[in-house]
Amino acid sequence: MFNLQRFFAVFKGRNIEFFRDKSSLGWNLLFPVLLLIGFSFVFSDDNKALYKVGVIEHANAEQPFLSHKFLSTKHVDFVQYSDLAQAKQKLTRHSIDFIIDFEQKRYWLNELSPNSYIVSQMFLAHESKFDKQSLSGKAIRYVDWVLPGILGMNMMFSCLFGVGYVIVRYRKNHVLKRLKATPLTALEFVTAQLMSRLFIVIFMSAIVYIGCNFMFDFYMLGSYLDLLIIGFLGAFSLITLGLLVASRSKSEELIGGLLNLTSWPMMILSGVWFSLEGAPNFVKVIADFLPLTHLVSAARKVMTEGATLVDVSYHIGVLCGMSLLFLILGAYLFSWNTDR
DSSP: OOOHHHHHHHHHHHHHHHHHOHHHHHHHHHHHHHHHHHHHHHTOOOOOSOEEEEEEOOTTOOOGGGGOGGGGOTTEEEEEESOHHHHHHHHHTTSSSEEEETTTTEEEEETTOHHHHHHHHHHHTTOOOSEEEEEOOOOOOHHHHHHHHHHHHHHHHHHHHHHHHHHHHHHHTTHHHHHHTSSOOHHHHHHHHHHHHHHHHHHHHHHHHHHHHHHHOOOOOSOHHHHHHHHHHHHHHHHHHHHHHTSSOOOHHHHHHHHHHHHHHHHHHSSSSSOOTTSOHHHHHHHHTOHHHHHHHHHHHHHHHOOOTTTTHHHHHHHHHHHHHHHHHHHHHOOSSSOO
16 A cells, blocks of 8 residues: 655655755756856857748649749758648747748748848749738747757756666665565655656756746746646656666666667757757657657747647647656566666
């Protein structure tokens, strides 16, 4: 039977262990702040050489425009959108620079965007018979766009290594073996570890966000409650993944390699540093199997597009499904002893 007193004893002990480790505590606070400061300087210039143009595609419509000369323009990325409203929203937020509807012979530009003006002049050099439509909107800085990615990446490392290394260390030092001799059950121990890490990750992420917000005044259109819920679900999914990876390993060297093997693909392919729009389809398919992708995408939509939980229900559903799968497999494979 689940005993709350034993659960809280392990929960409290793990929290005290973390907060007494000054180096680990300092690194969790300092690392994302340094990344944000660095990227705010490196990517502070809005006038980039690369432009992004949205092309509206209509269902069941012929697409003879694919041979249009403008589509062969160098240094321009062309992204197809089936939803005009979504494309317009991205244009107002400066996520794309221009929109073309070849079927309706219309184009849209953002009057407040220098990039949009330049692309419009490039387009008009090829085509002058299209109707002009104008939009306007405040630009989203790169530091605003990359914030969910950096926080998500920091949460990923904290969840994976905070759970994986701790469990393997406990197992290697025979702490788990001694705990097995107590009335503490595997469910109580694993649950306490999960909840402790979840509390630590959310607490540290909130401090980093609040502290950096005083310096950068982040762009926030959505609800902080929705963002918090997404953070909880994403962190829980990553924690259960860390539990699964460390469920039977007894070597700190091995678990380090396994956790790096798990984390690096997510850091590269989950949209932390750059958008996956326009990426090859196989890259998007791989990214969909990574929990960090859904955490970052959902948080970014809430912050920069004002999305609600309903709007990001797909990402929430995937995170819940992954959490359940990882938790079941991790609990089934979990071993107290150093023997495999």
